[in-house]
Each structure stands twice: as structure tokens, then as C-alpha cells.
Amino acid sequence: xxNSEAATVQSVDRALTILEVLARLGTAGVTEIAAELxxxxxxxxxxVSTLEAHRLVEQAGDRGRYSLGVGLLRLAGATTxxxxxxxxxxxxxxxxxxxxxxxxxxxxxxxHAALYLDQVAGSSALQSHNWVGQHIPLHATSNGKxxxxxxxxxQLADALGSLARFTPxxxxxxxxLRKELEQIREQGYSLAIDELEVGLTAVAAPIRNAHGxxxxxxxxxxxxxxxxxxxxxxxxxxxxxxxxxxxHRLGWSWRE
Amino acid sequence: xxNSEAATVQSVDRALTILEVLARLGTAGVTEIAAELxxxxxxxxxxVSTLEAHRLVEQAGDRGRYSLGVGLLRLAGATTxxxxxxxxxxxxxxxxxxxxxxxxxxxxxxxHAALYLDQVAGSSALQSHNWVGQHIPLHATSNGKxxxxxxxxxQLADALGSLARFTPxxxxxxxxLRKELEQIREQGYSLAIDELEVGLTAVAAPIRNAHGxxxxxxxxxxxxxxxxxxxxxxxxxxxxxxxxxxxHRLGWSWRE
DNA sequence: AAACTGAGTTCCACATCATGGAACTCTTCG
DNA sequence: CGAAGAGTTCCATGATGTGGAACTCAGTTT
Numbered sequence: 001x002x003n004s005e006a007a008t009v010q011s012v013d014r015a016l017t018i019l020e021v022l023a024r025l026g027t028a029g030v031t032e033i034a035a036e037l038x039x040x041x042x043x044x045x046x047x048v049s050t051l052e053a054h055r056l057v058e059q060a061g062d063r064g065r066y067s068l069g070v071g072l073l074r075l076a077g078a079t080t081x082x083x084x085x086x087x088x089x090x091x092x093x094x095x096x097x098x099x100x101x102x103x104x105x106x107x108x109x110x111x112h113a114a115l116y117l118d119q120v121a122g123s124s125a126l127q128s129h130n131w132v133g134q135h136i137p138l139h140a141t142s143n144g145k146x147x148x149x150x151x152x153x154x155q156l157a158d159a160l161g162s163l164a165r166f167t168p169x170x171x172x173x174x175x176x177l178r179k180e181l182e183q184i185r186e187q188g189y190s191l192a193i194d195e196l197e198v199g200l201t202a203v204a205a206p207i208r209n210a211h212g213x214x215x216x217x218x219x220x221x222x223x224x225x226x227x228x229x230x231x232x233x234x235x236x237x238x239x240x241x242x243x244x245x246x247x248h249r250l251g252w253s254w255r256e
Numbered sequence: 257x258x259n260s261e262a263a264t265v266q267s268v269d270r271a272l273t274i275l276e277v278l279a280r281l282g283t284a285g286v287t288e289i290a291a292e293l294x295x296x297x298x299x300x301x302x303x304v305s306t307l308e309a310h311r312l313v314e315q316a317g318d319r320g321r322y323s324l325g326v327g328l329l330r331l332a333g334a335t336t337x338x339x340x341x342x343x344x345x346x347x348x349x350x351x352x353x354x355x356x357x358x359x360x361x362x363x364x365x366x367x368h369a370a371l372y373l374d375q376v377a378g379s380s381a382l383q384s385h386n387w388v389g390q391h392i393p394l395h396a397t398s399n400g401k402x403x404x405x406x407x408x409x410x411q412l413a414d415a416l417g418s419l420a421r422f423t424p425x426x427x428x429x430x431x432x433l434r435k436e437l438e439q440i441r442e443q444g445y446s447l448a449i450d451e452l453e454v455g456l457t458a459v460a461a462p463i464r465n466a467h468g469x470x471x472x473x474x475x476x477x478x479x480x481x482x483x484x485x486x487x488x489x490x491x492x493x494x495x496x497x498x499x500x501x502x503x504h505r506l507g508w509s510w511r512e
Numbered sequence: 513a514a515a516c517t518g519a520g521t522t523c524c525a526c527a528t529c530a531t532g533g534a535a536c537t538c539t540t541c542g
Numbered sequence: 543c544g545a546a547g548a549g550t551t552c553c554a555t556g557a558t559g560t561g562g563a564a565c566t567c568a569g570t571t572t
Contacts, residue, residue: 013309013310015271020331026371030548043530046263047265049550050269054272054276073336075275078282078324079324082282115283133320133321263551267558296561302559515570515572516570517568518567522563522564523562526559528560530556537549537550539546542544542546
């Protein structure tokens with residue numbers, strides 16, 4: 001563990017140890033927790049109160065014992081949902097990268113950006129940029145535009161700040177963006193040609209959950225010189241099929 | 257929230273806010289986190305390092321961005337597993353309480369004690385003690401003895417400290433306890449008559465997972481004067497059936 | 513290829529906050 | 543009814559957490 005030698009914050013360390021104690025014991029009282037941590041019970045009480053304020057710990061009644069709280073499930077849920085999606089989709093993202101030879105990405109919306117969760121490089125992609133973990137502007141990417149396309153007008157207003165220009169081809173007009181999102185809804189996929197970077201083309205399709213809601217998107221991207229109009233004609237159906245297959249695995253039915 | 261007015265620990269509060277930020281954004285850098293918390297980036301770095309030491313946060317590479325870590329899943333897992341079990345079993349514990357009229361409990365082993373997860377009182381049980389959340393000695397309860405009965409000799413040695421006497425009927429000899437655990441394995445259930453408290457009788461049966469491992473137990477308990485030998489003859493099969501049904505729901509096959 | 517920029521990381525003097533101790537409240541038990 | 547023990551509150555003190563300066567490193571620009 002590379003950073004275990006870095007200085008830690010003692011009170012944070014103690015609070016997290018309380019969580020570990022409660023995971024192990026199920027429930028514990030303040031005095032018991034104080035004994036486990038070898039601190040005074042007023043110290044233990046304050047640490048537990050802080051955890052309780054964040055819902056990571058709950059108390060049975062007003063003066064009872066403590067146990068782990070639902071706030072932990074909420075935090076863990078954010079992680080599990082993303083990990084599950086990545087794992088569930090992996091065979092398909094791999095196959096799509098193999099079939100197209102290009103870079104395949106999986107993204108979700110995180111507030112005002114597209115969050116890249118996974119990336120598989122195809123055989124033609126040599127030194128491709130690693131997008132995983134990065135927040136990329138929604139309006140300038142095929143993934144982002146797919147994710148935006150299913151938002152209500154209110155949600156769309158929230159999700160968009162000012163539309164920054166990255167290339168001459170970047171959409172910076174909200175009216176123009178709305179029009180394009182409508183087109184994406186109709187055709188079922190989105191394109192971004194030289195919009196984030198000159199020379200970069202991507203196609204993305206929506207991934208749906210059991211209810212039909214768009215929860216993620218999958219894209220195929222590569223240099224514009226390679227992803228010509230003819231080449232896109234072949235890649236677009238492959239991307240749509242991959243997105244459909246992932247959606248199917250998540251419980252979505254083909255016909256709505 | 258009853259204790260939100262209690263003093264909290266600022267640095268713990270900040271660390272937990274980092275977890276919430278990462279749940280929301282997916283990933284974030286130190287400088288970004290510092291901006292969100294309105295602290296210096298060296299402060300943010302130290303807080304993140306502490307979270308990382310406990311595996312609640314992970315870093316992409318040596319100098320990359322941070323995201324929530326698997327340590328969170330481990331903590332949440334302890335909570336979810338217990339909640340899932342309680343919810344899955346609830347219709348059956350309710351039915352058993354209704355059928356027998358007595359108090360029904362669900363327990364798991366937490367280190368050296370039986371941790372009571374759920375309790376449903378029957379019609380005959382008026383002012384019964386609420387066991388939920390409590391750690392009760394394993395050797396002196398029917399639930400505890402069931403949980404002990406499936407341990408290996410090494411695990412048994414670890415799980416037992418000294419066997420405290422609570423009543424004249426409490427088993428305090430390890431040799432005698434081992435003998436009784438063998439009998440429990442044979443007959444498939446355990447009895448505790450006046451062992452924890454004079455006048456308290458309980459029968460417990462094992463709950464198994466898909467692999468057949470004992471992961472919990474269910475008990476019927478009531479006053480000794482009501483749970484006579486004749487009455488137990490009726491209650492024991494009901495308790496066994498309930499345990500079997502819960503096990504079945506968890507994926508266990510009747511015939512191994 | 514070199515310089516610049518910005519993010520992550522380390523170290524340290526100082527001030528703020530976390531601590532333990534005393535005391536209080538409340539529940540359970542004898 | 544009193545004792546015991548757990549949870550909770552308040553406060554003076556000092557230990558720890560902080561911000562600032564400086565460093566390292568990777569990516570970008572010239």
C-alpha cells in the first residue's frame with residue numbers, strides 16, 4: 001500500500017475504526033467502543049455522534065447501543081452500482097473492441113459531466129488516451145449527448161452550465177444542442193465528430209435498466225481519418241447491438 | 257435526528273464529507289476535494305490518506321484521482337447481510353410466533369456472543385424482554401448452542417472464553433458443552449431450560465445458506481411453566497420447519 | 513527539447529480543535 | 543430506595559490538525 005506511510009489524521013482513524021468494530025460486533029455501546037479504541041468514553045461519544053450525523057451509525061432508542069447505519073449502504077451503493085455495471089458489461093465491451101478494432105468506453109452521468117467507468121482498446125488503437133475515472137463535458141461527447149438525450153427539460157437545465165468550445169465543431173448553442181438531442185432520441189444513437197478534439201470521432205448508444213431508463217452509455221471512438229462515413233455505417237449497428245445486449249442483461253426488454 | 261445537536265468532530269466530519277463527494281462525483285482529485293470542503297489541499301490530502309489507509313478510498317495510480325474503495329463494500333456488507341436475512345425471514349418468524357404464541361428470535365454469531373437481530377412476540381408473550389441488538393452468551397442459550405454446534409474444534413476454542421454460570425442449570429464445563437453440541441448436531445435442534453435465566457425455556461434450530469453452512473439460528477422461547485415437555489413436543493417441529501423454510505429461501509436444498 | 517503549469521505530496525511552526533476529567537442524567541438491579 | 547453503570551454534557555488544557563511554503567512529477571505548450 002503505497003500511501004500507508006503518509007501521515008494520517010488520528011481522530012479520523014479512530015472514527016473509521018469504530019465502523020470496523022461495529023461491522024465485527026453488530027452492535028456496541030459507547031463504553032465498549034471506548035474500551036476497544038483505548039480512549040475516554042466522552043471521546044468515543046463525540047466520534048460516534050459525528051458518524052451518526054452522517055448516518056453511518058444508528059442508535060437503538062435514545063440511550064441505546066449503536067450499529068452501522070443506512071448511510072453506509074447509500075455510499076456503498078454508488079460504488080456497487082458502478083462496479084456491477086462494469087463487470088456485467090465487460091464481455092460485451094471487450095467483444096465490441098475486438099469487432100471494431102477501436103476504443104470502447106462505458107460512461108455514466110455524474111452531475112455535470114460524463115464519468116468514464118471503463119475502457120477497452122481495440123487492435124487499431126495504439127497509444128489511446130485513458131479516459132477512465134475522468135469527468136468529460138457532456139455536450140462535447142457522443143456519450144454525454146446520449147446521457148443528456150433522456151433528461152427532462154428541467155434536468156437538462158440543471159445538467160448544463162455554459163457550453164464551452166473545444167474545437168470549431170463543438171456545439172455551444174443550447175438551442176442547437178436541444179435539436180440534436182431530439183435527433184438522437186429518434187435515431188437511437190449519437191455522433192461526435194471533431195467536437196471534443198479535432199480528429200476524434202465517436203458514436204455512442206444508450207444502456208437502459210429494467211425500467212427502460214438510460215443509466216449509462218457505450219461508445220466506439222477513434223481517429224476521424226479512420227472512422228469515415230462508410231466505416232461508421234458498419235460501426236453504428238455494432239454499437240447499438242452492444243448497448244442493447246447490455247441493457248438486456250440488466251433486465252430491459254427489446255420491445256417497449 | 258435526536259443527536260444532531262451534539263458536538264461533532266470537525267476533521268471526522270470533513271473526512272465523511274469526502275466520502276459523500278466521491279459517491280456523488282465518482283472520482284475527484286485532491287485539489288477538487290479541497291475546493292469542495294473549503295480547506296487547504298494539504299488538509300484534504302491528509303484526510304484522503306486516512307480514508308485510503310482504511311480502504312474506504314482508492315487512488316488510480318500513484319498520483320491519480322480518488323474514488324470510493326472496497327472497504328466501504330466490506331463495511332456495508334456486514335449491514336446488508338444482516339438486514340437481508342431479517343427481511344427474508346420476517347414472514348416466517350411472524351408466522352412461527354403466531355402459530356406458537358411465544359417469542360421468536362433470529363440470531364447470528366458475533367465473535368463470542370449471540371447477536372439478536374430480530375424478535376417477534378407471540379400472543380401469549382406480554383411483557384417480554386427485547387433482545388434485539390444484544391450480545392448474549394453463546395453457551396447459555398439455545399440459539400448460541402446451535403451456532404456453536406457447527407464450529408470446528410479450533411473455531412470453538414476461539415469462540416469460547418470461560419463459561420459463566422447464570423443459573424444452577426448453566427453449562428460451565430467445556431467437556432459437557434462439547435457433548436451437548438454433539439447431541440445437537442444429531443437431533444438438529446437445541447434446548448435451553450433455565451440455563452440463562454431460571455424460568456426461561458427456548459428451542460432453537462439452525463438456518464443454513466446455499467452451501468449448507470449454519471449462518472444464523474431461529475428460536476422459540478417462553479416461560480418454563482408454559483413450555484412444558486408436552487408443549488415442546490409440538491413446538492420443536494414447528495421451529496425446525498421454520499428454520500428449514502428460511503434456509504430453503506436462502507438456497508439450501510433439503511437433501512444434502 | 514526546454515520551459516511552463518498545475519496537481520499531488522511533504523515538512524514544519526503555530527493555533528485551533530480534540531481530548532480527558534468531572535459531573536450530570538437516566539435506567540436497571542439488588 | 544440506594545447503588546452501579548452506561549450514556550451524555552461541559553470546559554480547561556495541550557496534543558494534534560492546520561495552512562503555508564516548497565518540493566516532485568506529469569502533461570502541455572512553445
